[in-house]
Amino acid sequence: MSKRLNVASFFSGCGGFDLGFEKAGFNIVLASDFWEPAARTYRRNFPNTEFLQEDIRNISPKMLKDALDKRNVKKIHVVIGGPPCQCFTRLNNNNLRRDDERNQLFRDYIRMIKILKPDFVVMENVADLLVRKDEHDKPFRDMILRSFNRAGYRAKYKVFETEKYGVPQKRRRVIFLATSRKDVEITFPKESKKISVVGPFLKRLSKHKNLKNHEITINEPHVLERIKHIPPGGYYEHLPDHLKVKKMRNGKLVTVKRYGSYYRRLHNEQPSITITNNYIIHPDEDRYLTNREKATLHTFPHNFVFEGTLEAVSQQIANAVPPALAERIAKHILKEYY
Ligand SMILES: C[S@@+](CC[C@H](N)C(=O)[O-])C[C@H]1O[C@@H](n2cnc3c(N)ncnc32)[C@H](O)[C@@H]1O
Known part of the structure; x- marks a missing residue:
């Protein structure tokens, strides 16, 4: 490869996907997202990238041309992006609206x-996209492959288990x-033979001082009491019965069951559960992970600073493609095709 190859990114969020491509040696010339906190994070960490803070549905050919002209870019080699996935995830199964217009955003990506x-x-x-159907019962997967074909592209897909690609997280x-x-x-x-696990990542982080996005949440006494009773790798089900949530049902007080990420404590020798914007308990300390720790388990470097409220930062991390996974994909493209 004689020159750096150019990337344009859409639905860029805070830039997890982009960071992996940048680390692999690509030049990220253009990025875009309409969400203010993500845009601020992006601009802070990628000062040389032209950022369009726009709804993708409003991005015109002229806007793209002007942005590329500003950087004197003649060719885009790779386009990357993750159209929003709210409508495809299992978490949203109950109120899944198949005609949700966010399902159509990938068409703008193709545009x-x-x-x-x-x-x-x-x-x-999200991997669940592969089993989702639209309002006419057509699988989204087929629609996406056909849209690529119609645009003049051959496409293939693969489900990645991120813990086998240098990310200490099951995703x-x-x-x-x-x-x-x-x-x-x-x-x-x-994939690697070796699975990445939590311990070494958090240990490396603890060597750094004055970390940003590292605010610790102070918990109510009853929450702290529960946290103290969860063993490494355990969750709500491991609590003694008197600490579990109780509810009146048919006039009787019953113990409530909860799903596997509720009050989950990580285990140093295992990958983390999928990082969402839910609370996750630190493996060794009786507290929840900070956003910085979540970002670390997502393979963001310690000096990648996120902008916005605690909640907005947590959402940006949860949304991101882990940079280490993105880097493996980017390096594969460079090695095999350029
Ligand atoms: C799954 S996140 C992408 C995360 C990103 N790939 C990363 O690695 O950090 C999807 C992003 O799409 C953005 N988005 C949703 N609808 C959009 C629209 N109509 N126009 C532009 N951006 C949109 C959201 O603000 C969100 O940041």
């Missing part, structure tokens, strides 16, 4: 691709890789 004409497109989403994500090049076979990076 960007038709304008920019990159060699490769990488699209990330299932589907990656679509598409290309307009006729001379290549679409392949994906291979």
Whole structure:
């Protein structure tokens, strides 16, 4: 490879996907998202990238051209992005609205691709997308593959288990890789034999002083009491009965059951559960993880600073593609195709 290759990113959020591509050696020339806190985080950490804070549905060919002209960019080699996934996740199963218009945002992603004409497109989403159907009972997966085809791209997909790609976290994500090049076979990076686990990542973090986004939440006494009773790797079910939530049912006080991430304490020798914006308990201390610790388990470096309220920062981290996974994919593209 003789020159740095250019990337444009959409639905960029705080830039997890982008950071992995940057670390692999790509030049991130253009990024975009309409969410203010994510835009501020992005601009702070990628000062050389042209950032469009816009609803993707409003981005016109002229806006893209002007942004690229500003940086004197003639060609985009790779487009990356993760259209929002709220409507596809299992968590939303009960109130899943198949005609939710957010399901259509990937069509705008394809529109960007038709304008920019990159060699490769990488699209990330929750693995459940593969089993979701639209209001006419058509699988989204087929619709996406067909949309790529109609735009002149061949596409393949693979489900990644992130703990096998350098991320100390169990997270299932589907990656679509598409290309307009006729001379290549679409392949994906291979998984490592070694699974990444929590302990070494948090240990490395503890060597740094004055960390940003590292505010500790002070808990109510009854919450602290529960936290103290959860063993490493355990969750709510491991509490003694008198500390579990009680509810009146048919005139009787009953113990409430909860799902596996509720009051979950991490285990140093295992990967973390999927990082969402829920509370997760520190493996060794009787408190919840800070946003900085969550970011670390997502493989963000300690000096990547997030902007916004505690809640907004937590959401940006939960939304992100873990940079270490993105880097593996980016390096694979460089090695195999350029
Ligand atoms: C799953 S997150 C992407 C995270 C990102 N790939 C990363 O690695 O950090 C989806 C992003 O899409 C943005 N988004 C949702 N609807 C949008 C729209 N209509 N236009 C632009 N951005 C949108 C959200 O604000 C959110 O940051």
